[in-house]
Amino acid sequence: MVRPPLTPRTVIRTAADLADAQGLDEVTLSAVARELDVRTPSLYAHVRDLAALRDGVTILALGELADRDGDAIAGRAGRDALRALCDAHRDYARAHPGRWQSLQRRAGDAVVRSDEAARSSRALAAVLRGYGVDESDQVHATRLVGAFLNGFLHLEHVGSFAHSAPPADDSWLLLIDRLDALLDHWHTKGEK
Structure with missing residues (x-):
């Protein structure tokens, strides 16, 4: 098997795949080097350090999620757009647990300034403008x-909803309905 050329993109994508398979905490420079069948010092030409590697995974995840969000909310508004955005996040968290985990950490400056972060923010801003x-x-x-998504998806991921009725899917839909109602009445917050 021919190894792909070692590039920043290859290193980050390998780290993201490793995070999905084993969890973000298992993503280290040495683990990624083993996956790529190179020595750890070879990675330093492509990523500065472990923080930069994990920030790279976060940027990758933000970009992938922004693409999903944009596709999901296109042509929708109100509850339909909110549900589509929430479902896109839930589907992504299930398909890519390590990448999702990378979104639950304090981001470095490179993440905050990235085009991917801006694109990700625009999707939710579009949903909110619809309200x-x-x-x-x-x-x-x-x-x-964000608190709803991160809290629910974390609790679902660790199995907190597995031992009680109704199923988590029922709560998911009910809570999106409640969030929709709250956002629909957001503009009345200052009225007496």
């Missing part, structure tokens, strides 16, 4: 949606 959430409130609404 009439003022730009000045979008950060709060973004945090609310």
Whole structure:
């Protein structure tokens, strides 16, 4: 088997695949080097250090998720767009658990400044605009949606919902409905 050329993209993609298979905590420079059948020092020409490697996985995940989000919400608004965005995140978390885990860590400056982070933010901003959430409130609404997604998907991933009825799918739909209602009435927050 011919080994692909060693590039930053190859190193990051290998790290992301390793994260999906074994968990983000198992992604180390030496583990990625073993996967690529190279010596660890060879990676330093492509990634600065472990933090940069993990930031690379996060940037990759943000880009992949932004693509899914954009496709999911295209031509939709309100609850349909919210449900599509939430489902895209849930599907991604299930298909790529290590990449998803990389989104649950404090991001470095390279992640924050990346085009992928900006694209990912735009999808949720588009959903929120459909609800009439003022730009000045979008950060709060973004945090609310993010807290729902991250909390639910983490608890589902670790099996917290496996031992009680109703099934998690029922709660998922109900909570999206409640989130939809809250966002639909966001503009009335200051009215008495």
